[in-house]
Amino acid sequence: MRKFLFALSFITLFYAQLSAQNEIVEEEIEGEMVTPVDTLNTSDKYMKVIIFSDYTWKYLDCGHPVIDTTGLYDEWDIESIHAFREHKISELPDEIDLLLADDNNPYCIPYRGRVSSRYQMRRSRPHRGTDLPLNMNDSIRNAFNGVVRYTGPTRETGGYGNLIVIRHPNGLETYYGHLSVVYVSSGETVKAGEVIGLGGSTGRSTGPHLHFETRYMGHPFDPERIFDFESGELRSTTFTLKKHYFNIYSHYGQTDAESKATTGRVYHKVRKGENLGVIARKHGTTVAKICKLNGISSNKILRVGQSLRVR
Numbered sequence: 662m663r664k665f666l667f668a669l670s671f672i673t674l675f676y677a678q679l680s681a682q683n684e685i686v687e688e689e690i691e692g693e694m695v696t697p698v699d700t701l702n703t704s705d706k707y708m709k710v711i712i713f714s715d716y717t718w719k720y721l722d723c724g725h726p727v728i729d730t731t732g733l734y735d736e737w738d739i740e741s742i743h744a745f746r747e748h749k750i751s752e753l754p755d756e757i758d759l760l761l762a763d764d765n766n767p768y769c770i771p772y773r774g775r776v777s778s779r780y781q782m783r784r785s786r787p788h789r790g791t792d793l794p795l796n797m798n799d800s801i802r803n804a805f806n807g808v809v810r811y812t813g814p815t816r817e818t819g820g821y822g823n824l825i826v827i828r829h830p831n832g833l834e835t836y837y838g839h840l841s842v843v844y845v846s847s848g849e850t851v852k853a854g855e856v857i858g859l860g861g862s863t864g865r866s867t868g869p870h871l872h873f874e875t876r877y878m879g880h881p882f883d884p885e886r887i888f889d890f891e892s893g894e895l896r897s898t899t900f901t902l903k904k905h906y907f908n909i910y911s912h913y914g915q916t917d918a919e920s921k922a923t924t925g926r927v928y929h930k931v932r933k934g935e936n937l938g939v940i941a942r943k944h945g946t947t948v949a950k951i952c953k954l955n956g957i958s959s960n961k962i963l964r965v966g967q968s969l970r971v972r
Contacts, residue, residue, distance in 0.1 A: 726806040726852040729830040739847040745879030757902045769854035773893040780883035787909040789881040790874035795860040805829045822864025838872035882906040885913035927972035944971040
């Protein structure tokens with residue numbers, strides 16, 4: 662019964678798609694109306710075969726994504742999480758205009774909801790993405806048309822858990838981490854809005870959530886500069902990516918001046934046996950200045966691995 666209902670719903674879906682595309686879904690042949698009764702997959706996931714009640718058939722094009730492959734496969738690497746390892750931030754232009762969406766380039770929020778952890782330093786470590794709490798096995802959708810560059814299980818990705826990395830024609834790569842199930846594989850073309858996996862809590866995770874990253878030429882920047890995750894909308898169809906956005910202390914909501922100021926900051930990671938006096942002498946500053954920059958008192962107990970701003 663379950664298989665029958667699934668098949669029936671599948672037929673109904675494609676019947677609706679045919680109608681939406683002004684295709685003929687019913688034909689009168691010798692006084693009888695023929696209707697779609699079954700669908701078959703083909704080697705192309707965006708092309709289906711519709712079987713009609715008179716045993717005739719026809720193809721249904723479900724809509725192939727429009728992808729400009731010019732430069733898409735530069736430094737293509739299906740074995741490593743991160744690509745573009747030779748590109749330094751200093752070598753990038755000061756500003757890059759990226760087309761995010763138009764009539765031929767749709768978009769989709771990977772998962773709509775509140776942000777629980779932002780692009781920032783977190784517990785003395787850089788958190789290079791946006792965390793979105795979800796229920797186990799909620800659908801995760803692809804953000805823009807693109808090609809899957811990398812997929813990997815927790816044993817290969819460590820903290821990311823089950824991970825998908827998708828490269829897009831505008832030069833962006835998007836990362837989808839902590840998944841419970843991965844539906845796509847390297848080299849596969851994917852449309853914006855296509856379900857690519859299910860949300861989970863794999864890897865370094867304290868509960869079910871999606872870890873989502875945006876990177877350009879291998880360098881991460883705040884995904885909230887592109888997406889308003891709560892409303893489910895793009896902030897702009899064209900995005901101007903600025904070099905100073907790649908700093909972990911640069912985030913959405915800052916003025917341009919505030920973001921630029923983050924590039925001149927200097928931080929020190931506390932080592933065993935160090936105190937504020939030792940750290941101040943190493944960087945040619947004073948304990949009072951370090952305390953003011955970090956909002957702490959001079960008798961603050963430091964943790965090994967803690968990050969302190971010293972300039």
